[in-house]
Amino acid sequence: MRTLQVDLGERSYPIYIGGGLLEKAGDFFEQHQQSTKSPVLIVTDDHVAPKYLPVVETSLQAKGYRTVSKVVKAGEKSKSLDVYEEVMTTAIEGGLDRRSAVVALGGGVVGDLAGFVAATYMRGVTFVQMPTTILAHDSSVGGKVAVNHRLAKNMIGAFHQPEMVLYDVDSLQSLPPRDVRAGLSEMIKHGLIWDAAFADWCREHTADLLALDPEALGYGLTQGCSIKSQVVSVDERENGLRAILNLGHTLGHAIEAIGGYGEFLHGEAISIGMAAAAKLAVNRGRDPQIYKQTVSILSGFGLPTAMPAHLNEQDVIGAMMHDKKFKEQTMVFILPLAIGRVEIVSDVTLDEVRQVIAELKEEGQHV
């Protein structure tokens, strides 16, 4: 087992990464001195529940915890205020009190949803993450929790750091291949923004990672969490540096929103977004290699890098307007300077974005 400490002063917490951790959930709760007098709410989804919910329930109950579980429908649509309200109902009916813990057992969707419940139930209770997707290595660091508004993604949320993260890599073996790829997209992102050597390592271990080789996964997830944690420690509430984590996200979120949060997975959408950011950088005079290398590593993982032909340019621009990164009338983008280094620019014009969208549609036609 690897332990990574996320360094946030009095809100610091450990991420435990290794095999067989879910069946030890009760031990970790005990170790973290969670009171057995207060019920624990486990939030999970209907893909994850049949596989892993009983293990966690049994482990917690064996240590004397009373558990209540809420199983939501799998998929981004569960990150809604309606489902949030349902989870709140379960929490209240289950008798959760101010010393209770809310557990997110699942991917980023369940993590963000359960995290927002934990942040706001009785104005905030203990939050424990048990990620079961690769993508969730990203959402398990940094304390951002949220649900979507019909008009824009992650619009309603909070900062709420977990008490601990139990990352059981065994659970990743059952992930569908499409979610494996989408999750690796954020891992690659961490290389692209911060660590060229890690980006190289990802490229070299493409096959191992796609095959869910435990050793490669363990290293890649630890490295990904560690990079994110370094960034977040410097800037917990995104006043500056933290924005670099949004590489590919300005456009990515727009693509997700117009697909109704169903057509594209988050990791797929940001893969296109990262390709677009690289193209935009090149259009501004950066080395054309940046775009070629970005596309090469992402497409090596089977991730999309062209703009789907059926997406309407005006819809994409419209959805970006609602995005948080569109602040004070100027459009903020994270652009690569080289592999492993990015800059935050705030003067991107609509014309530049239109041009990149057109160019990335072109790319799609060559394939």
Next chain:
Amino acid sequence: MRTLQVDLGERSYPIYIGGGLLEKAGDFFEQHQQSTKSPVLIVTDDHVAPKYLPVVETSLQAKGYRTVSKVVKAGEKSKSLDVYEEVMTTAIEGGLDRRSAVVALGGGVVGDLAGFVAATYMRGVTFVQMPTTILAHDSSVGGKVAVNHRLAKNMIGAFHQPEMVLYDVDSLQSLPPRDVRAGLSEMIKHGLIWDAAFADWCREHTADLLALDPEALGYGLTQGCSIKSQVVSVDERENGLRAILNLGHTLGHAIEAIGGYGEFLHGEAISIGMAAAAKLAVNRGRDPQIYKQTVSILSGFGLPTAMPAHLNEQDVIGAMMHDKKFKEQTMVFILPLAIGRVEIVSDVTLDEVRQVIAELKEEGQHV
């Protein structure tokens, strides 16, 4: 104008109390260096809007701010997730960004609702309170914001301190008498828990306060805010001392909940709750004078102190079970030791509560 600084480290903020402040809203925004590039959302209700919304809009616009307004229905029922979602929609459609401010123009309902929006819109934006009720002197200190769940009050919320509070006492002149009384109930509470001299002052100035005498109001509100602010400065997130502010609230919230948040005003419900707490203290052996004095000061203001006959004991107990103060299977109550001093006890039994409910129903029959 009186200025009171609420002392919370880097989250400290001023409360400005005086006449004619709403028409100077724009000046205060400017003074607090709120950017004019980001739109401002004003949340208010349909009783307050016709009277005071244009003044605030005009004042902000004169200083170059773009404003969007959301007028909700007056009353506790607007503290719901549904209305919260509507306000979020207005915020998104109005183009609010991370540097925007959300203004609560109204009483505690609008304050709690708009505050929860400010706490969670894009994971938190600037919050400005412009209280227009007496009760809101309480909600404008301490940063508690929330909406209700159908099963229990204030169950969904956050801690989010305002940037400033503009308390225009002129606006209180239009308050309906029932809301004047209900608001004074929290002012009296601040005397009862912390400051016997202030409780005396309230009793001596009953007539002035009920007549909305500006000098008495200005002093009473400043004193009430100041007491709350002293308590909150010691314990911002209610780990200990802050709980004393809940005098009367354990039972009060239950009374509100079973009335469907419509029958009793918050201040009325906690007035009954404060009488009940005093009775409970006496039943536990405290000086019977405590109960007599509590009832005397509250009823002097025309506030209810008996348990309404039609409220079913089992319903009251059931609603209390959902309350946040019912933690780890024991029931926490704030009980008076004397006028101006309270203790937090956590071993109150259901039988004691039943007995007090019965006794307070009795009281009702003598009237």
